[in-house]
Amino acid sequence: MSPARATLQDVAREADVSKSIASRVLNGTPTLSVRPETRSRVLHAATRLGYRPHVAARGLRRAQTGALGLMVPDLAMPVYARIVRGAFTRALERDVAVLLLEDRQPDSSVPTVSRLVQEGRIDGLIVASARPDHPLLGRLRDGLVSHVFVNRAVPGSGVNVTMSDAEASAAAVDHLAGLGHRHIGHVAGPAAVDPGRRRATGFANRARELGLDPSRVAESEFTERGGLDAAVDLLRRHPELTALYASSLSQAVGVLDAAWRMDLRVPHDLSVVTYDEMPLAEHLRPPLTSISMPLAELGAAAVDAVLDQLEGATPRSIVIERPPQVVVRESTAPPRSSAS
Amino acid sequence: MSPARATLQDVAREADVSKSIASRVLNGTPTLSVRPETRSRVLHAATRLGYRPHVAARGLRRAQTGALGLMVPDLAMPVYARIVRGAFTRALERDVAVLLLEDRQPDSSVPTVSRLVQEGRIDGLIVASARPDHPLLGRLRDGLVSHVFVNRAVPGSGVNVTMSDAEASAAAVDHLAGLGHRHIGHVAGPAAVDPGRRRATGFANRARELGLDPSRVAESEFTERGGLDAAVDLLRRHPELTALYASSLSQAVGVLDAAWRMDLRVPHDLSVVTYDEMPLAEHLRPPLTSISMPLAELGAAAVDAVLDQLEGATPRSIVIERPPQVVVRESTAPPRSSAS
DNA sequence: TTGTGTCGTGCAACCGATTTCCTTCAACCA
């Protein structure tokens, strides 16, 4: 796999200096003064030997690991794949490793995380799986381990990395209203989960601003089943609805299912917009109009945020401001009433 | 996060023994002889202090890291989520960490892996992203880093961990034939990718055994678009087909799309079975009959296989034998001809 | 000439485990 690991000792010998100098030169220690010629001898030796510091040795001495944990609620949810990808990419650039953790039974997450911290496997944590009653939150509040919450904010934590979800909802409502819809419903995520709540608020606010009824909202889990049930519920109670805005792609799949079961054609009888632009959206029947969000940027920003904290910056919350984009496909059209 | 890291020194002091004894007792060194009373003092001290060995220190000394790399082709593909989950779970049991790596530009994977190995971040590698021309294969053949290939086998490598894909195809064909279908097509994966080829072979063999035409096969990428194109192609060229077997769920979504475009109703005009049982399959229209495979077991077996290698076992290939299960849903029914 | 700094460099301790090599003591054998 390589020309046999070179150690710092090897580099030092090759450059004819001591380990200390080699180390300081390679780390760019600012207080160091060396002759330029010496410096370049070290640098050249290092590249010639393909030197890479051994993370265990460095970590042992520096009492840090160069790795972050990234906790996602469910590996199978494609939204997280995007966030994770963004995080991985940025981590590679910043020369740290990311340990991905799935957080399916929140109870086991506390032991897992504290074990990883105690073993010295991670320096900090990015949590994408927050929920109000999550046992991890209490332990993190101690401040013993640096962390940020990504996507799912924890109010009051002061370390949230989020996107402008409310704006995304507004864009969805605008798109539908622009087509002439006056009766729009929202299949919302669980109110307990922060982005769900923010999207719902964004929906209600913009609806109100446009003089539409902001109350046609049904809450459900971010799953196909949840979307199905919520949509059926909404459409039964409010047959006048001509459009639905789903809070996630899984829910949107359920919404399409509901339409099919209730014998409503999309978009003829019902327009559907969804959060989460993904390849799947393009190949559902009909292809779904969706809102594209900067998920990779979000993941990258989370990595930056924890690393900055570890380097001593004061923790702070961050909002990725890139505006949502509406990807228009066949699932949205003017309402029948206005068309006929 | 914890009552302040305890070191081996702390345990030793608490148990009133030397570090050496503490280390040996905790590691269960077989050649050690201690009085039972001493041993239990050490053990109790360790649990009382919540001692966890520092992986960097241990790794430095033992020249190994207690971590494995797991390379998947695409984080957004839910199939891999299952495999990864299985691997994570087993890794936790065996007390190692798993570093997940996405392998989207194979060219960058060689530098990434050799860097991780050189830095001492991983001891071994599980590769789920093999392709015949993958640059990583050449470098792995050197034998400098322990590895296995999972799901996508590399012929001749001798370190493949796979499932009985061919049997799965046979089960799909059996299910369709059992319903009365005599004209079955197969939307296959790329022949270059091993499981695709094995599934196609399995399909052809069983078709032949049943006296059906084994040649109704179209190859495509494991994507929605691929499935769409392949299905359109097959159905145009062979209008007599009454059933299609898709090699992956993404492709199956494309197949449904194709049916819709060609104005074929599923299952009335066309039955569809797919590989890869997932929640999504249940909520597509119509819900898809699918083949469920032991993906988590596959991931776990891969972890075991690399760890065994690292412990000195001779490398070998493994096949998970658990038989495929057909989950019957509404996308399959007797062919129209036999019904009418 | 003698301090006093500064520059350039190196020695050695240290991080926390593992492991090699001893030491001590008692039992046992011839």
Add this chain to the structure above:
DNA sequence: TGGTTGAAGGAAATCGGTTGCACGACACAA
């Protein structure tokens, strides 16, 4: 009684970096 053996345990080297401190040489001011 001397020597061998085995049980029980400990001292110290080691892994590969990082970092506090010391050291020699030289410049410069007094």
